[in-house]
Amino acid sequence: MTLSVNPAMPEVVSQSENTMVLSMGPQHPSTHGVLQIVLEIDSENVVKADPEIGYLHTGIEKTAEGLFWTQAQTALERMDYLAPSSNALGYALAAEKLLGITDRIPPRAQVVRVLQMELTRIASHCVWLGTHGIDLGAISVFFYCFDLRENILDLQEATGGARMHPNYIRIGGLNGDLPQGYIERLDAVIEKFPGRLRELRGLLQANPIFQDRTIDVGVLTPEEALQWSVTGPALRASGIAYDVRRAFPYCGYETYQFDIPTRVEADAYARFLVRLDEMEESMRIVEQARKRLDTPGPVMIDDPKVALPPKETIALSMEALIHHFKLISEGFRVPPGDVYHAIEGPRGELGYYLVSNGENRPYRVRVRPPSLYNLQALKGIAPGNLIADLVVMIGSLDPVFGEVDR
Amino acid sequence: MPSTQNPPLSGAALDPTSVRPPIDDATIERIAPAQLRARLEALKAEGYAMLLDLGAVDYLERRPRFDVVYHLLKLPPKPATLSEVGTPARLRLLCGIDEGQRLPTAMDIWKSADWAEREIYDLFGIVFDGHADLRRIQMPLDWEGHPLRKDYPTRGPARERSPRPAFASKTNVVAGTPPSGRTLEALQEEVKRARES
Numbered sequence: 332m333t334l335s336v337n338p339a340m341p342e343v344v345s346q347s348e349n350t351m352v353l354s355m356g357p358q359h360p361s362t363h364g365v366l367q368i369v370l371e372i373d374s375e376n377v378v379k380a381d382p383e384i385g386y387l388h389t390g391i392e393k394t395a396e397g398l399f400w401t402q403a404q405t406a407l408e409r410m411d412y413l414a415p416s417s418n419a420l421g422y423a424l425a426a427e428k429l430l431g432i433t434d435r436i437p438p439r440a441q442v443v444r445v446l447q448m449e450l451t452r453i454a455s456h457c458v459w460l461g462t463h464g465i466d467l468g469a470i471s472v473f474f475y476c477f478d479l480r481e482n483i484l485d486l487q488e489a490t491g492g493a494r495m496h497p498n499y500i501r502i503g504g505l506n507g508d509l510p511q512g513y514i515e516r517l518d519a520v521i522e523k524f525p526g527r528l529r530e531l532r533g534l535l536q537a538n539p540i541f542q543d544r545t546i547d548v549g550v551l552t553p554e555e556a557l558q559w560s561v562t563g564p565a566l567r568a569s570g571i572a573y574d575v576r577r578a579f580p581y582c583g584y585e586t587y588q589f590d591i592p593t594r595v596e597a598d599a600y601a602r603f604l605v606r607l608d609e610m611e612e613s614m615r616i617v618e619q620a621r622k623r624l625d626t627p628g629p630v631m632i633d634d635p636k637v638a639l640p641p642k643e644t645i646a647l648s649m650e651a652l653i654h655h656f657k658l659i660s661e662g663f664r665v666p667p668g669d670v671y672h673a674i675e676g677p678r679g680e681l682g683y684y685l686v687s688n689g690e691n692r693p694y695r696v697r698v699r700p701p702s703l704y705n706l707q708a709l710k711g712i713a714p715g716n717l718i719a720d721l722v723v724m725i726g727s728l729d730p731v732f733g734e735v736d737r
Numbered sequence: 738m739p740s741t742q743n744p745p746l747s748g749a750a751l752d753p754t755s756v757r758p759p760i761d762d763a764t765i766e767r768i769a770p771a772q773l774r775a776r777l778e779a780l781k782a783e784g785y786a787m788l789l790d791l792g793a794v795d796y797l798e799r800r801p802r803f804d805v806v807y808h809l810l811k812l813p814p815k816p817a818t819l820s821e822v823g824t825p826a827r828l829r830l831l832c833g834i835d836e837g838q839r840l841p842t843a844m845d846i847w848k849s850a851d852w853a854e855r856e857i858y859d860l861f862g863i864v865f866d867g868h869a870d871l872r873r874i875q876m877p878l879d880w881e882g883h884p885l886r887k888d889y890p891t892r893g894p895a896r897e898r899s900p901r902p903a904f905a906s907k908t909n910v911v912a913g914t915p916p917s918g919r920t921l922e923a924l925q926e927e928v929k930r931a932r933e934s
Contacts, residue, residue, distance in 0.1 A: 384852075388875040393884055397891055428760055554814050557786040560849035570816025578824050579762060595816050671761055671808060671829060673789075684806060686794055697792035699808070707852050736875060 350378050355721070357386050363462060363725060364732035366706075370718070377721060380713035382706060387736035395696040399662030400426055401502060403693055408496050410698065411734040414455040416447045416487075417676040418734075419500040422696075424581055425672035425683040426502045429665050432632055439628035440504040441582045446517075446620040447490070447500065448582075448674075449613040453524075454483040455677035456606050460531060463603070463726040467544050472534050479527050482520045489513050503638045504631035509624070517621060524614050532607060545600035549712045549724035552597060559708035562701050563679025564609060565728055567593045568601040575675035587616050599727035606729075637663055662691040678702050678729055698737060706730040763808070763827035773832050774841040777807070781846050785809040785828060788843065791853035793861045797887040801833040803863060805840060834863065842867040860885035 356367040365386035371379040391410055395403035407422050408415045427433050457480040464472030484494045489510050491497025499506050535541045551561065556569040566573055574591045576584040592608035594601035631638045639658055640651035667689040673682035679701030686695040705728045713721055768776050789808040796802060807830040813821060834840060842865040843850040854865045855874040862883035865871060873880060882889055 385873075385875040385877075390884060393889075393891070431760070553816055557812060557814055558848045560787050560789060560847065571812060571822065572817060572819040573812055573822050573825065574819075577819055578822060579827075591819055593816075593818075668760060669794075671763060671827075680789065682790055682808070684790070684792055684808070695794045697790070697794070697806070699790035699792075703852060704849050707849055710851075711848065 349373050355718075357383075363730060365736075366725070366730070366732060368709075368721070370721075372718065375717050375719075377713050377716055377718060380709060380721065382709055384703075384706070384732070384735050387732045389737065391737045392696050392698060395693055397692065399691055400665055400693060401658075401662060403696060404500075404502065405496075405498055407696070407698070408498060409733060410700065410737055411455075411676065411678070411681070411702070411731050412495060413458050413731050414451045414677045415496045416451045416500055417674060417681055419498065420444055420448060420582075421672065421674040421676070421681045421683050422685075423500050423502045424674065425670050425685045426665065426693075428670045428672055429668055429685060429687050430502070430637065431666070432503065432634065432637065435632050435634070436504055437629045437632065438583075439508075439624075439626065440630045440632075442620050442623045443505055443509060443630065444500055444582045445584065445587070446617060446624070447487075449616045449620070450483050450486060450520075452613045452677045453610050453617075454480045454487075456610050457483075459606065459677075459726075459729045460535075460603075463729075464535065466722050466726045467541060469535060469538070469541065472531065475527065475530055475534070479524070482523065486513065486516060486520065489516065501631070503634065504629075508630050514621070514624060517617075521614065521618060521621065528607070528610060528614075535603070536607070542600060544720075544723055545603060545727070546596075546598055548599045548716065548720045549727055550596075550598045551708060551712055555711050556597075556708070559711055560704040561679070561708050562704065563676070564605045565602055565705055565708070566679065567591065568605045569597040570595040575673050575680050579673065581672075581674060587619050589613075589616050599723050602727045664689060664691050665693075673699065676701055678731065678734075679705060698734075700734040700737065702730040702732075702734045706735055761827075761829070763829045765829045765831070767831045767833070770832055770834050770838060770840055773830075774843075776830065777843055777846055780809055780828065780830075784811045784813075785826075786812045786814045788847035788849050788853075789827070791843070791850055791857065793857045793863060793885075795861060795885065795887045801835040801838070803834050803836070803861060805832045805834060805857065805863065806830070807832070807843070836862075839864045839866045841865070844868055859883070862886065 350371050350373045353370045353372055354367060355370055357365040359366075367383040367386070369381045369383060370377055391406055394406050398406060404419055404422050408419045410418050424433070427436065457476040461473035461476035464470070464476075487497045487499075488494045490513070491499035491506060551565065551569050553569045553571055556566050556571065561569070562573065570593055572591050572593045577591060589612045592605050592612065594605055635650070635654045640648070640654050644651040645655055665687040667687050669684065669686045671682060671684045673680045675681075680699065681701055682699030684695075684697040684699070685693055688694040709724060709728065712724055716724070787810040789810045790806075791808070792806045794804045794806065796804065809828040809830065811826040811828075832840065840863060842854060844854065844865075844867070851868075851870070852874060854868055855871060857863050858865065858868075858871050859873040859875050860883055872878060876884065
């Protein structure tokens with residue numbers, strides 16, 4: 332039996348008489364974006380699953396090559412649209428490494444970066460949990476999750492002015508200090524969080540339907556996980572406690588108290604539990620960062636070649652005016668070299684391989700998107716399962732297509 | 738205060754990786770395509786269980802032209818606690834190849850090389866020998882060219898600006914007379930009269 336899925340695609344031919352080929356997506360609601368899976372099925376059992384990606388390819392890596400170092404960050408922030416700050420931070424840290432200014436980032440900026448990262452992680456996991464619940468028929472979880480996420484987006488809006496892509500983290504520090512009234516709103520979120528998480532756990536964790544659908548579904552053994560380069564919560568649910576925050580600490584993560592939740596069951600339910608525990612740990616870090624916010628200080632590096640001069644000095648100092656003009660009109664130059672820097676995004680190791688040739692634009696920006704590799708593991712775990720379980724597996728791997736396709 | 742504003746080095750455009758000492762927490766190796774396969778297998782046996790990433794860079798004027806970059810991570814292939822994982826070793830393997838040359842696939846060593854190699858083939862046009870399913874992954878299958886190459890145009894062909902048709906060339910209008918019938922002379926006359934009165 333043959334089926335031409337798409338005029339631009341090769342003909343998909345099923346291998347045996349008993350199987351048929353079915354295209355799932357790219358408009359399927361449970362594929363979390365534009366994912367097409369070419370399935371070979373024997374009645375309801377998946378024989379082979381081949382995800383087709385690229386529907387959201389926007390050439391962000393190519394775009395970044397044509398922009399200044401600071402401008403590229405704006406484009407790159409749009410990759411993982413559920414955790415924009417983590418994209419920005421990974422790029423900023425890699426660029427700072429190339430500039431050789433990593434040690435000179437002010438401590439307050441580091442604290443706020445950690446705060447942003449962990450809030451982003453919670454917000455991102457909220458979307459994952461809400462949509463994962465919807466996939467399995469638990470509609471009400473979605474509203475609780477999005478309510479909590481909305482509080483965090485409000486905080487993001489206060490920092491950078493935009494709900495989704497605040498563009499708050501910059502090379503050399505931050506766009507500006509936290510606004511007035513931010514701490515009080517942060518405290519409200521911190522206070523609200525434990526109760527909300529308890530509700531989320533109460534809705535799903537002991538829910539027999541949810542357990543039936545997720546336990547022993549999509550088992551990813553540690554060997555398989557490494558073979559497919561799976562990172563983040565999915566790897567930790569397979570028992571390997573690899574977390575970039577602990578293995579290669581950045582932004583002073585080594586000074587915070589937090590645990591790395593792991594599980595050994597390696598199924599969709601284990602990944603669910605790991606993410607929920609992770610939200611709790613993230614909140615622990617947020618609370619510690621909150622205490623450190625009481626110490627005031629600068630939030631941008633004191634280097635006029637990288638940081639814009641303070642607004643009030645521009646009218647008074649010729650130097651400041653020149654620097655401002657140069658930074659805006661031609662950006663700063665970065666010494667030649669190549670660097671790889673990774674951070675722990677909500678989905679796993681988000682790595683940046685940057686190459687500079689000494690110009691004011693990056694020569695090459697290669698992103699290691701965690702979602703791409705995590706999603707690829709679907710090819711390994713889908714065969715032998717039911718189509719209905721495929722939806723659970725996609726949800727438990729938590730791909731974001733802005734990042735998979737870039 | 739040390740300035741970060743260094744002038745670009747001469748020849749820096751050719752190969753930035755050779756002009757600056759490594760500033761990473763990774764071991765960096767450079768290898769020829771002929772030894773690549775054996776080295777990757779040896780590294781896998783040494784415990785580099787994860788192929789973190791596989792990317793490529795196009796140094797347009799350098800020979801060999803491309804660098805294919807393997808990022809490897811040493812992890813225990815079994816459930817491991819935080820202390821067992823510790824700070825795992827990272828290794829970066831750079832393999833320079835020229836246009837038209839091919840690389841052996843790493844797909845049978847690490848399964849995750851599958852999509853990574855397809856992406857490099859799609860965006861750079863580098864062919865991996867032995868890859869089971871080497872076709873485009875991000876771009877449509879009928880796409881021409883490899884977008885991440887440095888000589889790939891970033892914008893389409895310039896469109897010719899169509900000349901604005903001259904007023905007189907319109908067929909339904911008598912030359913020099915606007916549709917209202919009020920010619921310039923008539924208008925000037927009108928203004929003049931208004932001023933005088």
